[in-house]
Amino acid sequence: MGEARDGVQVKRVVFVTVGTTCFDALVKVADSQEVKDELYRRGYTDLLIQMGRGSYLPTKSTGDDGSLAVDYFTFSSSIADHLRSASLVISHAGSGSIFETLQLGKPLIVVVNEDLMDNHQSELAEELAERKHLYCARPLTLHQTIASMDLNCLVPYSPGDATPVAKLINRFLGFPEES
């Protein structure tokens, strides 16, 4: 798919990232026919998977046969560049990945790793989903989330501010308030 503009096809890249973790369940389901079909149906052209420390290898595809082009790599020193050029990000629930993506203003689906013990990560994903900053899914429900998501409903995330903490610290230490 992808619209042709002056003969140049517009790429809409879905970037899947697991950060520095091992999250084969996400890589596997992202590479599944169900999810790939759903992404293609929603108008995406490319799927790029950052698979981290996982052992499952996705199947590469050029997408010439009218399907999603698929590529993958393990790690990159410039995840930010991949995030910037993505139209949709599907990420593990690490806070670093989440906020890096939100600060770039990219639509985000967070997939919680259910194999983790003491999964506090889901708290953050659920809270931000409740505030409509992202969609939250589990590996088995990812294709449903992709099918039903309305990215126009997402609320942009305003960057946080560390100055309240700095003010309190300085005040506690006895430094005078700055005007």
Next chain:
Amino acid sequence: MEKNTSCFFSNSSPNLVITCFVAFITIILVRFLYVIYRTGKPLNKRTPQQTLSTLIVLGGHTAEMINLLLVLQKDRFTPRFYIAAATDNMSLQKARVFENSLADSGVKGISAEFMQIYRSREVGQSYVTSVWTTLVATAHALWLMIKIRPQVVLCNGPGTCIPLCVIAFIFKVVGIRWSSIFYVESIARVKRLSLSGLLLYKLQIADQFFVQWPQLQRKYPRAHYVGCLM
């Protein structure tokens, strides 16, 4: 008479020892209660030009700590000592990049040191060997703290901060160095505190305890809700 004298001398040495011991314990106890009393109470006013040596304990949420350091006055919180676990390669690297960027943007007189500390226990390590490694880690923490003797301690969650904060507290009791301990619970903690956070909160070791979500502030009323740092 001689028998009485010899009895007196043979009894006095243990008595002296016991008296000294009791006096020592009493002094420590008084100091301990004094430190508990003063923990959390703001320090006296000081001039804006003063500098405070700062220990920054890094772990899994370095980006948040960097965000905080960006808004803290670099010429006030200096020299800066960054500590991370020996098996953590990324946190110190991020801190180095941050300090280099300060130097590049023309901030003068940068003073930063980067150190690694042994971990008490690796994930999955047997509890038997953990006893030894915890002792080694504590000794290493003590050695580093004696060298640094920070006036300010900033931490945001990794297990590495517990032995360091406990030692900082002991330094306050024993009079080696008075420090102010600030703990910022990570943005990833919305409804429950991390184990490090819980320990520092319950033991009341941190002078100020910051949380980024209102749910935590309701649950832990002595914490300060400061909103999201990221």
